Amino acid sequence: MTVLRNGVPQPNEWVRVADDAPLPETDKVIVSLERWQAERVNLRQRNAAIGVALKSEQSPLLIQDDLDRLSLVALEFPKFTDGRAFSHARVLRDRLGFTGEIRGFGQVLRDQYLFMLRCGFDTVEPAAGKRVEGYAEALKEFSVFYQPTNDDRATALQLRHRKEAVAA
Amino acid sequence: MYRYDQFDATFVRERTAQFKGQVARRLAGELTEEEFRPLRLKNGLYLQLHAYMLRVAIPYGELSSKQMRKLAFIARRYDKGYGHFTTRQNIQYNWPRLDDVPAILEHLAEVEMHAIQTSGNCIRNVTSDHFAGVAADEIEDPRVWAEVIRQWSTLHPEFSYLPRKFKIAIIAADKDRAAMRTHDIGLKIVRNAKGELGFAFYTGGGQGRTPIIGPLVKSFVAAEDLLSYLDATLRVYNMHGRRDNIYKARIKILVQALGAEEFGRQVEEEWLRIKDSVLKLPAEEVARIRQYFAPPALEKLPARNEGFEAKKAADPDFARWVQANTDDHKVDGYRIVTISLKPVGGAPGDASADQMDLLADLADAYSLGQIRVTHRQNLVLPYVRQQDLFDLWAKLGSAKLAEANVELVTDIIACPGLDYCNLANARSIPVAQRISRRFSDPKRLAEIGELRLNISGCINACGHHHVGHIGILGVDKKGEEFYQVTLGGSSAEDISLGKILGPAFSLDQITDAIETVVDTYLDLREGPQERFIDTYRRLGIEPFKEKVYDSLKERRSAAE
Structure with a gap:
């Protein structure tokens, strides 16, 4: 399975473990919320890294007391039109101060990639059969952003007034 | 009006290129139709009964003459020579080819236009009062804030895949010319006790199959907190709005399920966390945008122009047009002109390419090159000197654009209906045409007075039937078109939802039924100053019901 980081396909270091399967000792594993x-x-006492996968109807508030122990939170896109994970990523980053990896998985399209990064996602794991090409290009589609989020991209508004300050 | 700076211009070019790429990927089979559909909708491209339809955004209904000429060019070159102005102050083309759409978007980008978010489950093009900036009763120019919202909502990274579409309207006067409370968020600009500017949030209004008048959720949000409060509202909706049933996915259903108070509490909780964040609106940005809407330097004119008064006295047709189609202006010596796109027997809201070109020329000659689109599907020239009105009227008349019927019974809102739309149950345009022919006598029209008649071809209510003084809803009965009539709706500051009159009418009966409603009103009103809606509110639905169904019975037995 391939994971996209900065638009580039990479091998997936994380193992998704089914609810009834034994946990491998040393691998980085992702388990369900249940x-x-x-x-x-x-699980909190486990030595190796652990992550939790949330379905789109599962709020990150359900794991807010465990974020200190989690290295990764994976947010599901059951359909690419289900946009709850965008808000959940922002809640994780902005409200809960989560600094680990946020991963989107499931039915995602490159057309959503830039939105995902702006909302705080780090990596994307498209469902089997979904295209992994074009993500690097998708990152370059826009150079102008109107909304301030907590990523480091300057907004049109900031650039406008920075320019004025320099001119003055 | 607002002009793009380098950032806005670059953005629209980038969006146009992105969409061109999406079309290419679809044509190459890299995107399935299921994947392409939401992507094309977010760029205003629908697949209708006979062809694609492209809806072009006209933010808060404001157009320059140059943009109008471009719209005419597109109508001529890529469509069948006309366009349709919509209830959301946009324009739609009914016959573009998919492979022409990227080229159309490039033409639009040349004049600072696009089709971004005119459809799809995202924040739609923001609408406003079409008299913004020239109305004597406004406390602020709502366009400044509509532009702030336009930028904030454009390709919002968090809110581009909402449960359902999301419409925002903004007004700044007690008189509501934008049907504010029929929107997902209706904003009214207000001043608090300290005289500070802010926004009242009416959240969770809407039409469609579940019409709801938007409840007041927060009575004052300070200007600098506008974006954080919008973000908080949308976040609560995005996380908790229903996604299991398309008919229950609008924010109005969430607000009703939680109650406006609990919904407001959840938004408040979210808002308090983010209100002092990067979302705080800098005063210098508001000032930058405000410059674009600064009142133009106008000639100093006397309030009364004798030549204009003499023309009115001499020509009753002109006087009737002035009475119906012009409004008081903020500035002495000027009037606001509404150009009716509802000629007798025409399709409401349609304009031909030649008419668009003429309107652009007239805007240049008489109205500082400015044009507005109204949510009632008419156009406005906001700056006309009284002394120019007669010449303007004569020129409009030569292009069949001088119908004196604004806010009268033939100024009909109608959706495209089954003539174009694959959602419709019945045709709307032929009903509008029949009614407008029935009431074509200008004297009778004027005598009836203010009466808003709205027609939708299906329950989705694009033709605003719930909030028409008279509403007509097309329904399908065993494959035949029928029309249900509601009375007593209003989308203005006296907002109300219409009540069903009784059993539906066939296409052949509907015009007679409407005429009986109107004649009953004329019989019952206390005088010409009492509007239809006021008579209805005084007497209720019964007297209308009785007359309409009695006369239907009489016609039936006469026919037998």
Whole structure:
């Protein structure tokens, strides 16, 4: 399975483990919210890195007390038109101060990639059969942004007034 | 009006190129139709009954003469020589070819126009009062804030895949000319006790199959907090709005399910977390935008022009047009002119390429090159000197654009209906045409007075039937078109939802039924000053119901 980071396809270092499968000792693993909640005490003590996958109807507030232990939160796009994960990523970053990796997975298109990065996603794992080409190009489609988010891209508004300050 | 700076211009070019790439990927089979559909909708491209339809954004309804000429050019070159102005102050073309669309968008970009977010489940093109900047009763120019919202909402990274479409309207006067409370968010600019400018948020209004008048959710949001409060509202909606049922996915359903108070509490909680963030609106940006809407330097004119008064006295047709189609202006000696796109027997809101070119010329000659589109599908010339009105009227008349019927019964809002739309159950345009022919006598029209008649071809209510003084809804009964009539709706400051009169009428009966409603009103009103809606509110639906169905019975037995 391929993961996209900065538009570039890379091998996936994380293993998604089914709820009824044993956890590999040393791999970086992603478990479902249900498993995390059921085995929380044990999983918190695990040595290797761990992440939790949330379905689009599962709010990140459900894991807010565990974010100190989680290296990754994966947010699902069950359909590419279900945009809840965009808000969930912002809640994770801006409200809950999560600094680990945020991954989008499922039915994603390159046309959403820039939006995802602006909302705080780091990586994208398209569902099997989805194209992984074109993500690097998608990053270059826009140079102007109107909305301030907490990424480091300057908005049109900031650039306008920076320009005026320089001119003055 | 607002002009693009380098950033806006670059942005639109980039969006045009992106869409061109999406079309190419679709044609190459890299995108499925299912994937392409939401992408093309976000750029205003629908697939209708017979062809693609392209809806072009006219932010808050403001157009320059140069832009109008470009719209005429597109109508001529890429369509069948006309365009249709919509209830959201946009224009749509009914016959473009998919492979021409990127070229059309490039033409539009040359005049600072585009089709961004005129459809799809995202924040749509923001609408406003078509008299903004020239109305005597406004406390602020709402265009300044509409432009702030336009920029904030354009390709919003978090809110481009909402549960459903999201419409925002903004007004700044007590008189509501923008149907503000029928929107997902209706904003009214207000001043608080300290005299500071802010916004009242009416959130969760809408039409469609579940019409709801937007409740007041917050009575004052300070100007600098506009974007953070909008962000908080949209975030609550994006996370909690229903996605399991398309008919229950609008924000109005969420607001109703939670109650306006609880919804407001959730927004407040979110807002308090983000209000002091990067979303705080800098005063210098508002000042920058405000410059574009500065009142133009106008000639000093006397309030009363004798030549104009003499022309009115001498020509009753002209006087009737002045009475119906012009409004008081902020500035002495000027009037606001509304040009009716509802000629007798015409399709409401349509304009030909030749008419568009003429309107651009007239705007240059008489109105500082400015034009507005109204949500009632008419056009406005906002700056006309009284002394020019007669010449303007004569020139409009030569192009069949001098119909004196604004806010009268033939000034009909109508959706495209089954003639174009694949959602429709019935045709709208032929009903509008029949009614406008029935009431074509100008004297009778004037005598009836203010009466808003709105027609939708299906329950989605694009023709605003719930909020027409008289509303007509097309329904399908076993493959035949029928029309249900509602009375007593209003989209203005006295907003109300219409009540169903009774069983639906066939296409052959509907014009008679409407005429009986109007005649009943004329019989019952306390005088010409009492509008149709006021008589209805005084007497209720019963007297109308009785007359309409009695006369239907009489006609039936006469026919037998």
